[in-house]
């Protein structure tokens with residue numbers, strides 16, 4: 002459903018990704034790994050259209066989206082949860098979630114109940130300001146805001162980073178339940194070997210602007226992690 006070929010993307014003249022190729026199939030959870038600064042976030046931003054690629058192509062369900070604007074990609078069903086719980090602290094939880102519906106341009110008008118099934122705390126805190134939530138709750142809100150638009154491809158940038166263990170478990174469960182539905186593909190940046198081997202189907206390791214290792218997550222071994230990921 003997502004096919005990236007020979008992608009070159011970066012900032013100004015500095016190309017961070019230099020020929021990355023990867024695929025995510027419908028129903029799969031694919032884990033993007035690599036040392037700090039190798040360009041995992043840059044790749045996700047390229048897929049969302051926040052950075053314009055210099056070369057290469059990005060296809061969604063066979064359609065070339067390489068030149069489309071982020072809003073158009075959102076409308077085609079890409080949801081993006083950036084690193085660092087990018088929610089609006091002054092708006093209520095409900096208002097934050099309603100903003101997530103904007104991407105659908107009226108296709109979905111009501112917040113889907115399934116999101117509250119996944120993160121019940123958000124239902125309890127609907128009228129609270131986003132800024133009053135704990136870090137982990139804000140991350141749940143950021144994920145829920147992407148989910149209300151019912152994306153078919155969800156991009157998650159280190160959703161578990163710096164979050165208390167109980168909420169990490171909730172987020173892992175949410176990802177598992179999304180995977181079980183088999184109507185969504187998930188591409189996420191995550192460094193935890195346990196997560197990669199337990200929930201993800203496939204992994205890619207990035208280094209020096211390209212993919213240096215990939216395979217089925219069940220084959221991901223500690224040796225490979227040491228070889229590619231430990232500084």
Ligand SMILES: Nc1ncnc2c1ncn2[C@@H]1O[C@H](COP(=O)(O)OP(=O)(O)OP(=O)(O)O)[C@@H](O)[C@H]1O
Nearest residue numbers: 012015017035036037038039040041042043044084
């Ligand atoms: N706005 C920017 N302008 C210029 N260079 C940038 C910008 N953002 C990131 N970079 C550079 O791009 C490179 C890749 O950064 P990126 O955030 O994609 O890496 P990452 O693999 O996601 O790292 P981390 O795990 O630390 O988040 C880094 O060298 C970084 O300094």
